[in-house]
Amino acid sequence: MRVGLGGALxxxxxxxxxxxxxxxxxxxxxxxxxxxxGPTPFDGIEGLTFDQDAGDLIATYRDPDLRLFSTDGDFLGxxxxxxxxxxxxxxxAIPGGxxxxxxxxxxxxxxxxxxxxxxxxxxxxxxxxxxxxxxPTSGLIWGVSESLSRLASFQQDGTLVSEFSTAVLGFxxxxxxxxxxxxxxxxxxxxxxxxLYLLSTAGVVLxxxxxxxxxxxxxxxxxxxxxxxxxxxASGEIGDDATIAVFTLVPEPSTALLVMAGLLALGRRRA
Numbered sequence: 001m002r003v004g005l006g007g008a009l010x011x012x013x014x015x016x017x018x019x020x021x022x023x024x025x026x027x028x029x030x031x032x033x034x035x036x037x038g039p040t041p042f043d044g045i046e047g048l049t050f051d052q053d054a055g056d057l058i059a060t061y062r063d064p065d066l067r068l069f070s071t072d073g074d075f076l077g078x079x080x081x082x083x084x085x086x087x088x089x090x091x092x093a094i095p096g097g098x099x100x101x102x103x104x105x106x107x108x109x110x111x112x113x114x115x116x117x118x119x120x121x122x123x124x125x126x127x128x129x130x131x132x133x134x135x136p137t138s139g140l141i142w143g144v145s146e147s148l149s150r151l152a153s154f155q156q157d158g159t160l161v162s163e164f165s166t167a168v169l170g171f172x173x174x175x176x177x178x179x180x181x182x183x184x185x186x187x188x189x190x191x192x193x194x195x196l197y198l199l200s201t202a203g204v205v206l207x208x209x210x211x212x213x214x215x216x217x218x219x220x221x222x223x224x225x226x227x228x229x230x231x232x233x234a235s236g237e238i239g240d241d242a243t244i245a246v247f248t249l250v251p252e253p254s255t256a257l258l259v260m261a262g263l264l265a266l267g268r269r270r271a
Contacts (some may be wrong), residue, residue, distance in 0.1 A: 038061050045059045122154075124143065131176035140201075172190075190220070194219070231249075
């Protein structure tokens with residue numbers, strides 16, 4: 001399950017030299033929104049992930065049928081989960097064909113192509129996880145719990161590695177989480193203020209963005225990133241409609257060259 005990302009690691013090293021943190025010189029720009037209706041009317045998206053292999057988005061509505069959308073908003077079909085697989089609150093597509101998921105207490109993975117169990121499974125010592133993600137550089141799994149106001153990381157056998165209070169960090173109700181392998185930053189959204197927070201893996205808030213002010217979306221519960229295009233997708237609502245908002249994470253001019261160099265290195269590594 002560990003994925004090598006030498007180019008991304010090199011870029012993180014560059015950022016550690018020229019600035020105080022990986023997200024210290026980033027700006028978020030709104031691009032567009034599109035409707036992403038669930039299986040039944042008024043279903044909200046509980047979790048969202050971008051699949052780097054397929055180039056599409058996987059959304060969970062707390063239903064055994066996950067829904068697939070193109071990055072332009074076209075409905076592409078469903079993934080029907082095996083009865084032995086938990087119906088996820090949060091999920092994260094891992095390059096190679098598996099998807100990490102959690103129903104709040106259990107963490108496991110499943111095979112995207114079949115919906116069958118993938119082999120990883122443990123009960124989280126941090127309960128009521130709302131979102132989950134994976135750091136391919138360290139092999140750690142990260143999750144957020146709204147009810148406990150917690151951000152936590154785990155080894156793949158479930159051993160707790162680190163834990164932070166999100167209430168202390170300024171957002172008591174985290175809902176969704178993603179990981180940016182280019183900068184090494186965690187992306188966390190919450191639906192009290194509908195903000196996106198960029199954090200270091202040491203639990204330091206690096207930046208925050210008001211997604212409602214930028215896009216009109218509210219009740220934000222899911223977030224994911226396409227690291228190659230620097231596109232962030234956040235799921236929430238506009239009115240009563242399940243909606244995905246699309247943003248671009250852009251470096252300030254002084255750091256743009258470093259980001260391009262890191263992306264080129266990442267591309268060469270994948271090739």
